[in-house]
Amino acid sequence: MSLAVQPAAAPAPRPPVEASGLRATLSHARHVVGDNPVTGFAFGLLLLLVACAILGPWIAPYDPLASDTSAALAPPSLAHPFGTDQLGRDILSRVIVAARLDLAIAVFSVILVFAAGGLAGVAAGFYGGWTDRIVGRVADTIMAFPLFVLAMGIVAALGNTVTNIVIATAIINFPLYARLARAEAAVRRNAGFVQAARLTGNTDARILLTSILPNIMPLMAVQMSLTMGYAILNAAGLSFIGLGVRPPTPEWGIMVAEGASFIVSGEWWIALFPGLALMLAVFCFNLIGDGLRDIVDPQRRT
Amino acid sequence: MLRILVDRLLTTLPALAGVVVVCFLLTRVLPGDTAAYFAGPAATPQAIEQIRKELGLDRPVPEQFGRYVTELARGDLGQSLTTGQPVLADLKSRLPASAELTLFGLVLALVVALPLGILAAVKQGSLADHLCRIVATAGVSLPVFFTGLLLVYLFYFVLGWSPAPLGRLDSFASAPPTLTGFYLLDSLAAGEVETFRSALAQIALPGLTLAIFALAPIARITRASMLAVLGADFVRTARAAGLSGRKVVITYAFRNAVLPVVTTLGMVFSFLLGANVLVEKVFAWPGVGSYAVEALIASDYAPVQGFVLAMAILYIVLNLLIDLAYGLIDPRVGSAAA
Numbered sequence: 156m157s158l159a160v161q162p163a164a165a166p167a168p169r170p171p172v173e174a175s176g177l178r179a180t181l182s183h184a185r186h187v188v189g190d191n192p193v194t195g196f197a198f199g200l201l202l203l204l205v206a207c208a209i210l211g212p213w214i215a216p217y218d219p220l221a222s223d224t225s226a227a228l229a230p231p232s233l234a235h236p237f238g239t240d241q242l243g244r245d246i247l248s249r250v251i252v253a254a255r256l257d258l259a260i261a262v263f264s265v266i267l268v269f270a271a272g273g274l275a276g277v278a279a280g281f282y283g284g285w286t287d288r289i290v291g292r293v294a295d296t297i298m299a300f301p302l303f304v305l306a307m308g309i310v311a312a313l314g315n316t317v318t319n320i321v322i323a324t325a326i327i328n329f330p331l332y333a334r335l336a337r338a339e340a341a342v343r344r345n346a347g348f349v350q351a352a353r354l355t356g357n358t359d360a361r362i363l364l365t366s367i368l369p370n371i372m373p374l375m376a377v378q379m380s381l382t383m384g385y386a387i388l389n390a391a392g393l394s395f396i397g398l399g400v401r402p403p404t405p406e407w408g409i410m411v412a413e414g415a416s417f418i419v420s421g422e423w424w425i426a427l428f429p430g431l432a433l434m435l436a437v438f439c440f441n442l443i444g445d446g447l448r449d450i451v452d453p454q455r456r457t
Numbered sequence: 458m459l460r461i462l463v464d465r466l467l468t469t470l471p472a473l474a475g476v477v478v479v480c481f482l483l484t485r486v487l488p489g490d491t492a493a494y495f496a497g498p499a500a501t502p503q504a505i506e507q508i509r510k511e512l513g514l515d516r517p518v519p520e521q522f523g524r525y526v527t528e529l530a531r532g533d534l535g536q537s538l539t540t541g542q543p544v545l546a547d548l549k550s551r552l553p554a555s556a557e558l559t560l561f562g563l564v565l566a567l568v569v570a571l572p573l574g575i576l577a578a579v580k581q582g583s584l585a586d587h588l589c590r591i592v593a594t595a596g597v598s599l600p601v602f603f604t605g606l607l608l609v610y611l612f613y614f615v616l617g618w619s620p621a622p623l624g625r626l627d628s629f630a631s632a633p634p635t636l637t638g639f640y641l642l643d644s645l646a647a648g649e650v651e652t653f654r655s656a657l658a659q660i661a662l663p664g665l666t667l668a669i670f671a672l673a674p675i676a677r678i679t680r681a682s683m684l685a686v687l688g689a690d691f692v693r694t695a696r697a698a699g700l701s702g703r704k705v706v707i708t709y710a711f712r713n714a715v716l717p718v719v720t721t722l723g724m725v726f727s728f729l730l731g732a733n734v735l736v737e738k739v740f741a742w743p744g745v746g747s748y749a750v751e752a753l754i755a756s757d758y759a760p761v762q763g764f765v766l767a768m769a770i771l772y773i774v775l776n777l778l779i780d781l782a783y784g785l786i787d788p789r790v791g792s793a794a795a
Contacts, residue, residue: 296475300769303731305479308765311753312483388600392735395602396750411603415739418610419621430603438598445594 180450194446200439207254215248219405228417231424238424240413242403246424249405250432256406257436260317261386264324265379271325272332273375277363279333280340290337294330302327306389310398320399324386335378339371373451381444384437391433407433465780469773476769481525484762485518534766535759539752544763548745552767553638554625555737555744559729561641561660562667566725570672571718574679578687579706589676596673601732605666605739612662620658622740630655663740670732671725675718682717686710716787719779726775730768 207214217235223243231238237246279290297305309323343349343366352366391408393399400406402413407429414426500508509515516524528534534544570592577589605622612619620627625640633643633652640656686692687710695705734746741747745764752760 292471292475295472296479299472299476299773300479300765301727301730301772303728303734304765304768306731307734307749307753308480308483308761311758311761384598391600392602392731395600395735396738397754408600411600411606415602415606418606419613421610421614423610423614426603426606430600430606433600434598434603437600438594441594441598 193442194449197439197442197446200435201443204254204258204436204439207251208258209255211252211255215245215251217245217248219244219249219252220403221245228422228425230422237428238422240410240425241417244403246410246428249410250407250428253405253407253410253429254432254436256317256400256404257387257390257408257433260321260324260390261383264321264328264386264390265383267321268325268328268332268382269375269379272329273336273368273371275329276333276336276338277340277367277371280337280342281344281359281363281367283341283344287337290333294333297327298330300327303389303392306393307396307398310393315398317399320390320393323393324389327389328382328386331382332375332378335374336371339374340367343367343370377444377448377451380440380447384440384444387433387437387440407436461784462781465777469777472773473770476766476773477526477529478522480762480766480769481522483765484525484758485521529766534763537752537760538757539755539760544760547748547760548763548767551743551745551748554742555733555746557639557641558660558663558736558742558744559667559733561664563671563725563729565664565668566671566675569668570675571679573672574676575683575706575711577676577680578683581684586680589680593673593677593680596669596676599669600735601666601670602735602739604669605663605736608662608666609739619662620655622662624741624743625659626652626655627659663736663742666736666739667729667732671729674721674725674728678721679714679718682714683710686714689713712786716783719782719786723776723779726772726779730772 212219221244223239225243226235226239227241227243229235229239229243235245235247237250239245240249275290275293279287300308306320306323306327309326310319313319313322340363349362349366352362357365390399391406391411394406394408395412397412400409402409410429411426411433414422414424414429417423417425514521532545534548536542537544537547540547573585573589573592576583576585578586580586609619609622613621626632630652633640633647633649633656636643636646641653641660644650644652644656687706692705692710695709696702700709733744734750736742737744737746738750745767749761749764752758752764
């Protein structure tokens with residue numbers, strides 16, 4: 156906590172305070188990574204994922220949509236390290252290219268819910284009263300549903316598109332963000348630096364954006380990393396049951412679904428590799444989230 | 458106790474109201490024109506207008522909402538276009554299959570996760586502790602449909618131990634006389650050992666898939682909550698008084714550590730009811746989840762909406778039960794509320 160409050164110290168000595176705070180954070184980060192090499196591994200994995208997402212079409216050895224029926228259902232070999240599917244498409248290429256769509260769905264839904272949930276929660280915690288009650292009621296109502304089921308219902312109702320998967324994933328994560336932001340903002344509502352900001356004539360909006368929001372950013376960042384994994388899982392689950400992404404678009408969830416019918420006849424590679432990619436991506440974000448939490452909020456470590 | 462029950466029931470009302478409003482909204486934002494959709498592709502504009510009137514879609518929204526609530530109160534969730542049955546009847550006939558699977562998975566998860574979490578907390582840094590950490594991290598990262606497929610490949614295709622992942626019974630067995638709707642219990646009650654064996658073989662893999670999924674949060678919270686309790690003064694006192702380690706851990710520590718675990722069960726149920734849909738699809742399990750998925754693929758919306766509403770109500774009821782269990786486990790909670 157003390158770390159988070161520091162940037163709000165008096166303006167004059169601010170640069171040195173921030174620098175030492177930053178240095179402390181960095182050395183703490185180094186300590187955590189050194190103590191927990193797993194986090195370092197997770198960051199390496201993240202780099203790989205991001206590289207696939209950005210460079211996907213260029214590093215994929217084959218065209219992910221090109222079918223070659225003469226090489227259909229070929230097991231992993233040197234030419235096709237992950238094998239080919241029922242249409243002879245190269246699975247390695249499809250797994251690499253799919254990274255962009257899967258990560259994009261997760262990133263956009265997390266940004267969306269961060270903006271909506273974060274702002275609503277901060278406002279609820281800061282103002283209390285009716286704002287708080289309305290935001291709380293909305294969050295409670297969403298939480299009254301089993302979340303994946305609600306996401307199914309939303310996508311079914313809004314229409315079967317990728318955009319709606321993003322929206323549905325954002326909606327089911329709304330309570331997490333709103334509650335976290337609300338709790339953190341409520342604690343700081345009457346903190347010294349907020350009162351100081353108010354006394355010097357800042358508007359509420361300015362106090363929210365420049366005094367309160369920056370202070371809860373570290374915790375929100377942890378939350379974002381943790382929900383990234385969940386968002387990927389959720390989106391893949393929706394496309395697994397046939398929502399959102401349509402074939403032949405490469406996407407991990409739908410690729411696992413396509414491979415599902417071949418599992419019983421022993422063609423394991425069609426479902427396995429996209430499934431592994433999915434698992435590693437989620438694993439990576441969960442590990443990073445845990446690592447970040449250890450840095451930001453060591454007390455919550457379990 | 459009765460008063461607590463009534464109080465608790467009252468606290469579920471806002472959630473229930475919220476669920477009904479959201480479900481109503483979901484039915485009214487159907488892609489495109491709802492009336493045109495119900496009229497079918499070959500309908501004339503007059504027919505569409507007719508259906509719009511019949512469905513009450515030309516009425517103001519509050520009136521439509523009133524109508525929706527009255528229909529709900531009568532148990533009318535609409536008709537499924539694919540099965541031609543009322544949605545409520547479909548859901549009712551398929552719910553036992555889903556409930557049996559979910560409970561089977563949950564019990565399996567509890568049987569493994571509780572001892573694992575306790576062991577991990579009692580013997581920190583031991584093999585059990587590391588196992589617990591791996592399970593907790595891997596379990597939340599594994600997509601449940603992927604776990605299911607891996608298990609099918611391993612136990613059906615490679616080892617041949619398990620029957621084909623198609624439904625609740627193999628094709629030669631017939632369903633036991635209905636008592637609870639749970640094939641495992643019904644077959645035992647009827648004394649049909651063969652049927653029981655068949656049902657158990659079919660439910661083992663999907664149940665295991667759900668259990669692996671539910672294992673992680675339960676093991677994690679058991680470990681954390683046991684750690685907190687084991688550091689408490691009364692545990693130190695009990696140890697100082699010379700009580701056996703077993704008695705201290707089970708009777709003193711675990712009883713106090715179980716409340717956070719029960720709270721987590723609420724979240725676990727939320728996950729399980731969602732994961733159920735995916736697992737049912739993988740194993741062709743004839744439950745409400747696969748019913749909703751089939752309807753979704755056929756663009757048959759009434760069953761999907763009925764499913765969402767039914768799951769939400771079920772989830773509210775489960776949370777209510779968890780709240781009540783809370784009072785039973787920890788008498789202080791009940792007396793504080795009264």
